[in-house]
Amino acid sequence: MSATSSLNAEAIQALLPASRRIGREIVVLEETGSTNDVAAQLGRAGVADGLVIFAERQTAGRGRLGRKWESAAQKGLWFSLLLRPAFALADWSRLTTWAAVGIARGLEEALPGCCAAVKWPNDIYLGGKKAVGILCESVAGPGGYAVVGIGVNVNQTREDFPEELLAKATSLREAAGEGSAPLDRHAVAAALLRALDALYPALETDFASVVAEAEARSFLVGRRITVHAPQETYEATAEGLEADGSLRVRCEEGTTRIVSGGEVSVFTR
Ligand code: BTN
Numbered sequence: 354m355s356a357t358s359s360l361n362a363e364a365i366q367a368l369l370p371a372s373r374r375i376g377r378e379i380v381v382l383e384e385t386g387s388t389n390d391v392a393a394q395l396g397r398a399g400v401a402d403g404l405v406i407f408a409e410r411q412t413a414g415r416g417r418l419g420r421k422w423e424s425a426a427q428k429g430l431w432f433s434l435l436l437r438p439a440f441a442l443a444d445w446s447r448l449t450t451w452a453a454v455g456i457a458r459g460l461e462e463a464l465p466g467c468c469a470a471v472k473w474p475n476d477i478y479l480g481g482k483k484a485v486g487i488l489c490e491s492v493a494g495p496g497g498y499a500v501v502g503i504g505v506n507v508n509q510t511r512e513d514f515p516e517e518l519l520a521k522a523t524s525l526r527e528a529a530g531e532g533s534a535p536l537d538r539h540a541v542a543a544a545l546l547r548a549l550d551a552l553y554p555a556l557e558t559d560f561a562s563v564v565a566e567a568e569a570r571s572f573l574v575g576r577r578i579t580v581h582a583p584q585e586t587y588e589a590t591a592e593g594l595e596a597d598g599s600l601r602v603r604c605e606e607g608t609t610r611i612v613s614g615g616e617v618s619v620f621t622r
Contacts, residue, residue, distance in 0.1 A: 359427065360407055360538055368543030375434060375550040377403035386413040389490055389502040392433035396498035402437040405546065414504065416486050417475060418616060422504050425513055429524070430505040430542050434549070437498050440557045445499055446613075447563070448489045449475050450598035451556050452501050452549065454566045456485055459548035460505075460525065463541040467528050470572040473591075473600045473617065478572050482523035505545070508535040561596065568594040577620035578602065580612055588620055 362379040369376050378401075385391055385408045392406050408431050414422035424431045434452075438445055457469035457477055470478045477485035484506050491499035506524035514522050525541065526533050555563050568574060573591035580587050580602060589602035589610065599613040 358539075360409060360430075360542070362407075364539045365407075365542045365546070368539065369546055370550070373546070373550045374403045374553055375436075376405050376546040377401070379405045379407070382406065382408040384408060384410045384412065387411055387415055387502070388431055388433040389415070389488060389500050392435045392500040392502075393490065393492070393498075396435050396492065396500065397496075399496065400435060402435065404435040405432055406435070407432040407542070415488065416504075417488055422486060422488075423515060423518060423522075424504065425509060428509045428513055429507045430503070430538055430545070432503055432542070434501040434503070435498060436501060438556065442493050442497065444560075444597075445491050446489075447556055447560055447598060448491075448499055448501055449487055450567050450594075451552060451560075451563050452487045452489070452503065453477060454563050454570070455549035455552040456487070456503060456505070456545055457570055458552070459541075459545035460485070462548060463536070463544040464525050464529055467525070469570065471567050471570045472572040473567075473594070474598070476572075479523050479525070479528040481572075483521055484523050484525060484528065503545070505541070507538055507541055564594050564596060564598055567598065573600070573617065573619070578617045579620050580610075581616040581618070582612065583615055591617070 360381045362381045365379055388406045388408045410426040411424035411431050414424035416422040453471045457471055460469045461467055472478050475487040476483050486504045488502040508526045509524040525536055574593055576591055578591050580589055589604045592601045592603050595601055599611050602610050
């Protein structure tokens with residue numbers, strides 16, 4: 354497999370441990386609307402925990418808060434995990450924190466020397482710019498399932514990003530340094546799936562350690578931020594993460610607030 358070959362499910366599977374739960378089955382689609390929708394459809398049909406759907410191109414890739422996700426053909430890894438967590442539904446919100454930590458570990462394995470930061474709640478930053486976005490969607494009830502959608506910019510160069518993303522987005526290849534060769538997306542995909550699989554048991558048995566790692570990797574802690582909550586926007590300093598993965602902030606008047614939804618941005622005057 355060369356760095357520019359099309360994704361191949363067997364080539365990824367060959368790099369995963371036989372005992373894995375995540376990536377037990379892998380499907381690669383040439384083109385689809387959104388891999389999250391395909392995974393959800395298979396979830397409704399009763400497909401087992403651990404399926405991973407990749408697409409070389411998404412025509413309707415989406416992000417949080419109804420945003421569009423730029424899914425350039427063959428440049429990144431656009432994929433969704435179908436999971437059936439065995440723990441209480443109330444705790445399924447843990448999946449975003451878990452995925453962020455697993456992906457951060459996997460990126461550092463795929464690109465030794467790089468430093469992956471978690472920008473709460475669902476982004477991974479390399480060198481101060483976004484390289485990964487995570488979108489968790491779930492359906493409760495009997496036969497319920499969760500879909501964890503992950504978009505990783507792998508081989509994009511500056512010219513590949515649309516104008517509006519130029520200042521904010523990066524890729525693993527860019528993080529490797531100017532003039533770096535394209536990375537083999539099979540090796541990157543396998544590193545990410547191995548890291549997520551290794552961390553899967555901690556969702557149930559040791560979520561505190563996952564939160565501690567997300568906090569240690571936080572892009573926000575200690576920074577002045579703007580919180581865009583559903584009903585209001587305010588400035589604060591990010592202090593840390595709560596046991597459930599929510600963000601704890603300190604407001605100017607000294608009060609502490611817990612942010613569990615919405616969006617935060619690093620404060621710029
Ligand atoms: C975000 O940054 O808001 C989340 C972006 C999530 C993008 C991924 S790409 C694979 C999966 N399919 C989608 O439509 N979205 C997620």
